[in-house]
Structure formats: C-alpha cells, structure tokens
Amino acid sequence: MSDNATTALMHSLLRPELLASKAYAVAPGEGLIKLDAMENPYGLPAALREEWLRSLADAPLNRYPDAHPVALVDALKAHVGLPAGIELMLGNGSDELIQILVTAVAGSQRPVMAVEPGFVMYRLLTQQLGLHFVGVPLDPDFRLDLPALLTAIAAQRPAILFLDWPNNPSGSLFPEADLEAIIAAAPGLVVIDEAYHAFSQKTFAGRLARHPNLLLLRTLSKEGLAGLRLGMLAGSAAWIQELDKLRLPYNINVLTQRSAAFYLRHAEVLEAQAEILRAERERLFRAISACGLSVWPSAANFLLFHAPGRAAALFSGLREGGVLIKVFTGHPRLGEYLRVTVGTPAENDRFLAVLESLL
Ligand code: PMP
Numbered sequence: 001m002s003d004n005a006t007t008a009l010m011h012s013l014l015r016p017e018l019l020a021s022k023a024y025a026v027a028p029g030e031g032l033i034k035l036d037a038m039e040n041p042y043g044l045p046a047a048l049r050e051e052w053l054r055s056l057a058d059a060p061l062n063r064y065p066d067a068h069p070v071a072l073v074d075a076l077k078a079h080v081g082l083p084a085g086i087e088l089m090l091g092n093g094s095d096e097l098i099q100i101l102v103t104a105v106a107g108s109q110r111p112v113m114a115v116e117p118g119f120v121m122y123r124l125l126t127q128q129l130g131l132h133f134v135g136v137p138l139d140p141d142f143r144l145d146l147p148a149l150l151t152a153i154a155a156q157r158p159a160i161l162f163l164d165w166p167n168n169p170s171g172s173l174f175p176e177a178d179l180e181a182i183i184a185a186a187p188g189l190v191v192i193d194e195a196y197h198a199f200s201q202k203t204f205a206g207r208l209a210r211h212p213n214l215l216l217l218r219t220l221s222k223e224g225l226a227g228l229r230l231g232m233l234a235g236s237a238a239w240i241q242e243l244d245k246l247r248l249p250y251n252i253n254v255l256t257q258r259s260a261a262f263y264l265r266h267a268e269v270l271e272a273q274a275e276i277l278r279a280e281r282e283r284l285f286r287a288i289s290a291c292g293l294s295v296w297p298s299a300a301n302f303l304l305f306h307a308p309g310r311a312a313a314l315f316s317g318l319r320e321g322g323v324l325i326k327v328f329t330g331h332p333r334l335g336e337y338l339r340v341t342v343g344t345p346a347e348n349d350r351f352l353a354v355l356e357s358l359l
Helices: 003-013 016-020 046-056 070-080 094-104 120-128 146-156 176-185 205-210 221-228 237-246 254-264 267-290 311-320 345-358
Strands: 086-091 112-116 133-137 160-164 189-193 214-219 231-236 302-306 326-328 337-341
Touching: 016 120, 046 254, 070 086, 070 231, 070 254, 086 094, 086 205, 086 237, 094 120, 094 160, 094 189, 094 214, 094 231, 094 237, 112 120, 112 146, 120 133, 133 146, 146 176, 160 176, 176 189, 205 214, 205 231, 214 221, 221 254, 221 267, 231 237, 254 267, 267 302, 267 345, 311 326, 311 337, 311 345
Parallel strands: 112 133, 112 160, 160 189, 189 214
Antiparallel strands: 086 231, 214 231, 302 337, 326 337
16 A cells, blocks of 8 residues: 555544644653653562562463452552442553543543643543543642632533642642532542552542542552552442443453552552652752752652753753653643652752753
8 A cells, every 4th residue: 555545544544633643752761860750769679579579470371360350459449548338440550541531431522621731641542532621721830720620610511520639740739628629519520630649648538438420540650660550440339330341351461460469468668668759859849949940849759840941951961961851842831841750869869960060
C-alpha cells in the first residue's frame, strides 16, 4: 500500500481526535539522576530484595494469573483503609482505571471535567475517545477556584470530575471542605485521585460510604513500586460491579500479584522511605526558594517552580549536569515552569548544586 493510501485509510478509520493527539511522551533517563517521574528513588533494601525474589520463585508463569485475587484485594482494602461495604478494583496502574472510567461514560454525551493544570491522562484519554473534556483553571497560585468550579459543574454537568489530590503538577492539596462541597454539588461521579497519598497522608477513604457518587483512585506507583503497575479504584459495590465489566481479563499479571502481596507484608519499609522524602521535600522547598525562584507548597513528592525566561535553559543545563527533571513547554498555563521529583538526599544535593551553578 502506498504512503498516500495508508494515510487515506487511517483518516477514514481513525477518530480525528486520535489523529490530532500526541502520544504520552517519556523523556529518556538513562545515565541521569531521574527526578522527572515521581518515582521513589530507593528501591527495596538488599535483604528484602532477596526475600522478594524467593517469593517469586514458584510463580506459575505457564498459567494465567488469578482473575479474582480475593486475598490480595482484601489486603489492599485494609492497606487503603476502606470502610466495610466498599469494594476495590485493580488496574494495570491507575492509568488503566482512568481509561476504564472514561470509557464507561462514553455514551452519556456529557463531558469529563478536571482542574487545569491537572494530571494529563484525564484529558488525553477523554479526548482520544472523542469525548468532550472541560478543564477548569486553578487560581494563579494553583489553589482551587471553588466558585468557578461549582459554576462549571452546574453549567456542564460532567459525567466525571477528576480531582488529583494532591494536584499534579502543583502539589496543591485542596481544602477538604471544598471537596465536600463539590461532591455534594456534582450531578455525576467525582473521582478523587490520591496517587500521592504516601506524601499527603490525607484520604477520603473513610467518607466513601457516605457519598454514592464518590470514587477513589490509589496507586502503588508513588509508594515506591512504579514498576509493578498496580492501581486501585475504590467505591460502592454497585459502581465497582459495573466498571469491572470493562476490565480486561487477567489485567494484573502473576508477578505483580505476588510482588504486591509481598510488599503488603513489608509496607513499613516504604513508609519509612516516604517519611525521609517528606522531610527532603521541605528541605528542597527552602533551598529552591533561597535561589530566588518561586516554588509552590507541595503535599506530594515533587515541587513545581517558576523560572520565567529561563525554564528551557535550566532544564538543559540540569540535564547536562546529569539531572533529569520535567519542563512544561508550550503549555498555556505552565510555560516556564519546572517540576522536580524529590530524590534521595544525595540526589537532591546534586540537583541543587547544578541548579545553583546555572543561576
Ligand atoms: N494520578 C496522578 C495524579 C498521577 O500523577 C499519576 C502518575 N503521574 C497517576 C495517576 C498514574 O499512576 P499509575 O502509575 O498508577 O498509572
């Protein structure tokens, strides 16, 4: 088939929104100190790593994974702190669960809403499905503009409102009372995405039973196991039963199931790591401020800072100095902003040393 014929066929078969969208971009990080993707920098301590490997030794790779890993789900429910009667569904990362949620409402003719800036996958997955996405701007300090959001909810009646709590990329933790007002006002689902719970130590889990339109997203990624790809969606049994129909069979592989069960028996190790990272976040906040840059208070494991006129130069200078962070280029709200993930104390020292040398 000629190139022209391929293009014509693609244009006749694929949604215009898909053709117009860009794939999720991941910057190559080989050989660099990776402070771009909110990963935990530590990994398992050596002794625990050995034990983990032993726990995988007899994992049956010739068989499909358990399609309904009840014991694992029960252990995760306890880990998240879900009240009785609330169910949990597992995804290949919370990304997959976001995709399932958006797919579930695809026939409703109602938009999907999130705050802007917010986690990029809400917009990307919604638009790729050909659905209307409404982004409601945060205020200039990345705080929730409650009146604007309530007005948008009333006018647009979104099928789903995603709220990343804390917000990615700002780290803002919106007031709980505002979230309550939003849940009460929303005519559709409200999904509170607590991906950074290990660093905010705040949760709406205890309120799930009270709000029939509330769902909660969690992930093991930011707790320290990004490589496992294990996300969780919590909500009433009725919601989870319907949404679970969209989950692909066997979406959680054998090694992930085994590793997650192992992790839950040793969660205190990663909790101790999170505690160090929380302290390092505060140290980094002070140090970046001391460089004369505006940085926003964060309840997550990253910090957003503003470098008007020199964000791109700082990003490349840091990369040349061996440190990869995230730069937001061409974003209407985030042009000239940079986001750094909190690393180990030594990694953070390196980041600060290179940053200071560039200023
Ligand atoms: N939600 C938020 C707010 C995030 O920032 C991210 C990852 N950057 C995710 C969800 C996706 O996490 P997972 O690794 O579970 O797919």
